[in-house]
Amino acid sequence: MNPIFADIPTTIFETMSRLAIQHQAINLGQGFPDDPGPEDVRRAAAEAVLTGWNQYPPMMGLPELRQAVAAHYRRFHALDLDWEREVMITSGATEALAGSLLALIEPGDEVVLFQPMYDAYLPLVKRAGGVPKFVTLRPPHWRIDEAALKAAFSPKTKAVIFNNPLNPTATVFPREDLELLGRYLEKHNAIAICDEVWEHVLFDDLRHEPLIGLPGLRERCVKIGSAGKIFSLTGWKVGFVCAAPAIMKVLAKAHQFITFTTPPNLQTAVAYGLGKTDDYFLGMRRDLQAARDRFAAGLTQAGLTVLPSRATYFLNIDLSPLANNIDDAAWCTRLVEEAKVAAIPVSAFYAADHVRSVARFCFAKSTDKLDGAVARIADFVKHG
Ligand code: PMP
Numbered sequence: 076m077n078p079i080f081a082d083i084p085t086t087i088f089e090t091m092s093r094l095a096i097q098h099q100a101i102n103l104g105q106g107f108p109d110d111p112g113p114e115d116v117r118r119a120a121a122e123a124v125l126t127g128w129n130q131y132p133p134m135m136g137l138p139e140l141r142q143a144v145a146a147h148y149r150r151f152h153a154l155d156l157d158w159e160r161e162v163m164i165t166s167g168a169t170e171a172l173a174g175s176l177l178a179l180i181e182p183g184d185e186v187v188l189f190q191p192m193y194d195a196y197l198p199l200v201k202r203a204g205g206v207p208k209f210v211t212l213r214p215p216h217w218r219i220d221e222a223a224l225k226a227a228f229s230p231k232t233k234a235v236i237f238n239n240p241l242n243p244t245a246t247v248f249p250r251e252d253l254e255l256l257g258r259y260l261e262k263h264n265a266i267a268i269c270d271e272v273w274e275h276v277l278f279d280d281l282r283h284e285p286l287i288g289l290p291g292l293r294e295r296c297v298k299i300g301s302a303g304k305i306f307s308l309t310g311w312k313v314g315f316v317c318a319a320p321a322i323m324k325v326l327a328k329a330h331q332f333i334t335f336t337t338p339p340n341l342q343t344a345v346a347y348g349l350g351k352t353d354d355y356f357l358g359m360r361r362d363l364q365a366a367r368d369r370f371a372a373g374l375t376q377a378g379l380t381v382l383p384s385r386a387t388y389f390l391n392i393d394l395s396p397l398a399n400n401i402d403d404a405a406w407c408t409r410l411v412e413e414a415k416v417a418a419i420p421v422s423a424f425y426a427a428d429h430v431r432s433v434a435r436f437c438f439a440k441s442t443d444k445l446d447g448a449v450a451r452i453a454d455f456v457k458h459g
């Protein structure tokens with residue numbers, strides 16, 4: 076069996092969710108919202124199942140969805156995308172990531188990864204024959220350090236996976252960091268695979284800046300989005316890939332032999348959803364921001380050090396001020412077993428030079444759950 080998959084443990088999300096069930100804990104580990112998602116979008120999907128086309132849709136995605144993606148990104152990010160040549164639909168961002176790596180890199184090519192990194196990246200890079208080079212980001216700001224970037228790039232660099240907004244840190248890279256990365260991409264003739272699944276889940280009036288929109292980067296970026304995050308429907312697995320025609324041609328070849336296509340009814344519903352008025356998108360941010368604020372206030376009151384959360388469903392706490400300097404994995408294990416609250420140790424997202432002092436909580440949950448979790452965590456911190 077291939078050791079890349081045979082030798083890796085089950086994902087931390089699955090592991091913590093299983094522990095949450097075993098200990099009847101409040102699960103703030105795996106990132107999925109309690110909110111069932113907009114009813115009109117779900118109805119559009121149901122209607123499409125009953126009365127619409129249930130056979131293979133076109134390989135590149137339904138034209139109505141590809142047009143909706145281009146229009147949506149024109150509206151929100153001022154991007155000018157040709158839907159016929161530059162937009163493809165995949166079965167989630169995960170397929171888009173796997174396909175991009177398989178299509179773009181050859182064995183021995185180097186791929187720059189920023190850690191903490193979403194857990195799918197490293198095995199996918201390795202299985203595609205890529206050689207990972209890491210740039211380590213550190214709390215509390217998680218910014219790109221130019222010396223580390225310089226050390227990671229080499230003449231063999233073919234691609235970078237760049238996740239912005241960044242899961243699990245809940246941060247948004249400032250323009251300065253995007254420009255810095257852009258200079259290295261140009262200098263090394265490399266492509267950025269931009270995982271922007273969290274592009275709509277931003278707080279404090281921040282605006283998302285897609286890397287592909289920066290001057291000079293239009294031909295060097297693969298922009299990946301996901302309806303799962305935009306509509307709080309994480310099980311839907313409808314991904315969007317945008318790239319210049321020369322890159323897209325190759326991405327389409329990989330897609331045709333991975334999944335070939337994506338359920339047409341969900342595509343129809345997402346096409347409808349992307350056209351919703353700004354109120355929906357801003358309302359989602361407002362509701363999540365209120366949950367974030369409530370949860371952060373509770374944890375702060377419990378004496379914990381809350382790190383800034385500017386995006387995603389997540390909020391991190393810095394464990395280093397706690398007594399006896401416990402590491403995050405041990406702390407999260409005790410938290411789920413004793414306090415009955417599941418969180419994710421951020422060290423699980425590193426492959427080297429681990430930061431072991433940060434725990435991630437998902438706050439996209441009901442007020443009752445958040446308040447209940449805060450009470451349990453406060454008690455644990457006080458007596459634990
Ligand atoms: N990338 C990141 C950074 C994510 O957080 C997630 C899911 N939370 C994904 C990719 C996967 O997206 P999808 O479910 O559309 O495959």
Ligand code: GLN
Pocket residue numbers: 086088089104105106107242
């Ligand atoms: N992306 C989700 C998170 O960060 C989990 C996805 C998964 O379970 N694979 O929590």
